[in-house]
Amino acid sequence: KLCTKLANWAWEHRAEFYEKKFETADAVRRAASAPHGPVVIADGADATNGGSPGDSPCLLREFLRQKITCTALLTMVDPDAVELAQQAGVGKTITVSLGAKRSRKYHQPVQLTARVARFSDGRFNLRGHIAMKVNMGRCVVLEIGSIKVVVSEFAGPGHDPEVFRHIGLDPKEAQIVVVKATVGHMDAYRDIMKENLPTECPGPSPSYLERLDYRHIPKPMYPFDKEMKWTP
Secondary structure (H helix, E strand, C coil), rough: HHHHHHHHHHHHCHHHHHHCEEHHHHHHHHHHCCCCCEEEEEEECCCHHCCCCCCHHHHHHHHHHHCCCCCCCEEEEEEHHHHHHHHHHCEEEEEEECCCCCCCCCCCCEEEEEEEEEECCEEEECHHHHHHEEEECEEEEEEEECCEEECCCCCCCCCHHHHCCHHHHHHHHEEEEEECCCCCHHHHCCCCCCCCCCCCCCCCCCCHHHHHHCCCCCCCCCCCCCCCCCCE
């Protein structure tokens, strides 16, 4: 009887489990104009902890489109760009096609010119609820004006500020920080972030399940069939 009661309650409140997320342009505009930072923009659809490749240039493209002038940090998995930066060296300027290397289903690379700021070996330790030894491969910081992109050979822990700190960037000093996570960052950034903006960019691990191309699920299935009837 208790199970039936709980199941009925969950079904009656099913729409409330879907958190409303910001559109990309709105999130960037709000974060850039906030009185205090850091404001965290959470790109859950490219969450590396959720199996996504971590190479979405969606928010980077929006930063460039809006011509933001505040300090913004984000990550990108792109081994080709890392190799190009290594060949150029620190202090050099490179023109690079950044992001969307694993798949072009959701994104296209961003063509840009950036300054090679610094390198790391991508190895560091995580503490907290997901303690582990991390190896992101060779990493480089590319600077496009006030935007600083940590580009790595391999995907890293998208939720943790150590991906920036290990290479000499302090998220606490930034106005905007992009995390490749849905909820894991809420604890890791708890002590420094002024606001969290969950944002639904295109990508393979979205919160809005109807954006996924399901082909073999039984029907009817919520949320794909909004008017379906169900009883436990």
